[in-house]
Amino acid sequence: MRSSELGFFGxxxxxFSxxxxxxxxxxxxxxxxxxDDLEAALLERASVxxxxxxxVGKTCVLRALRHRLPQAGFRLTYCHNATLGRRDFYRYLCHALGLQPTSSAANLFLAVERHVHELRRDQVHPVFLLDEAHLLHPDMMAHLHILLNHEWDSRALLSIVxxxxxxxxxxxxxxxxxxxLTRIHHRFMIEPATVEDTAEYVAFRLKGAGxxxxxxxxxxLAALHELASGSLREIDRLASAAMRESARRKRKLVDRDAVARVAETLTLASSLG
Known part of the structure; x- marks a missing residue:
């Protein structure tokens, strides 16, 4: 939003940045x-x-989890590119773990494996967060099972989310x-925001902005929830656009018509794009 629009609303x-x-x-x-449930699962050294x-807020949940986990006992590694092949995946992990990548896929795997054992000796539990995992190559999914197959004293050496x-x-x-799948101990589904969640979320973001x-x-607010289908990302987009529309019309209260107008415009722009 432009400074003039921010000033109009105080x-x-x-x-919604x-x-x-x-x-x-x-x-x-x-x-x-x-x-809470994710933290409890990782404290149990489980995979999720x-x-x-x-x-719907998957990234927000992961960020909240990162903030919540005790840094002294865990090492989190986040991978957002699930389309990597096996060799590039292990090269990525080496970089993320501060290791020197080697040339062959086998040596890359061994480097990661050794480091996981070293972390275990230091009483640090490694957690690999793999985002967009629905895009994982089948070969890579098969190899994750090998990573999770290592145990020490009947406890997993690492967790994968x-x-x-x-x-x-x-x-x-x-x-x-x-x-x-048999190595994944917990399964969770993130549900879309409810209409009450939407109202609370908008109020929270506005309060943070002053x-x-x-x-x-x-x-x-009801229109925002309905049009966004409970997606916080879409709520952000629609709410920002509706505020700009209201500022142009010199209206300090964003009404349903403003939300409907920008939704129609954004939908049209998306279909043309």
Whole structure:
């Protein structure tokens, strides 16, 4: 949003920007419980499957988890490129773990394996967060089972958190990946925001930007929720556009018509794009 639009509403910053620290993330009660469950699973040295539709808050949950886990006992490695082949994947892990990548895939795997054992001796539990895991190559999914197959004193040497769209669970149920599925101890689904969540989320973001009075009517919040289908990402996009539309019309309260107009414009632009 432009400074003139921010000033019109009395805002210090753009309320629906992605630039938020982990400690400032908003999570409804349902997602706070989910973060609790994820933390408990990793404290048990378990591996996890986390799925949800686009925009429902998977990244927010992961960031909240990163903020919550004790840094002294865990080493988190985040991989957002699930389309990597086996060799490039292990090369990526070497870089993330501060290791010197080697030339062959076998040596890369051995380097990661040795490092995992070293972390275990130092009482540090490694956690690999694999985002967009529904895009993983079948060969890579098979190799994850090998990574998870290492145990010491009957306890896993590392945890893997597979994050992706709901179709990921279907892929893992295939016979070819069943060995990996048996190593996943917990499965969680992130649900879209409810209409109450949407209203609370909008109020939270506005308060963080410097405004505590009402800027969206009750009807406009209901429209935001309906049009965004509970996706926080879409709520951000629609709410920002509706505020710009209202500022152009010199209206300090965003109404349902403003939300409907920008939704129609954004939908048309998407279809033309």
């Amino acid at each position: 805002l210090r910053t753009a309320p 992605k630039e938020l620290d982990d400690a400032e993330l908003w999570l409804p009660t349902s997602k706070q419980v989910l973060v 499957l986390l799925v949800g539709e686009p925009g 597979l994050v992706g769209l709901p179709e990921l669970e279907g892929r893992m149920a295939l016979r070819s990946h069943r060995s990996l 405004v505590e009075h009402e800027l969206f009517s009750r009807e406009s």
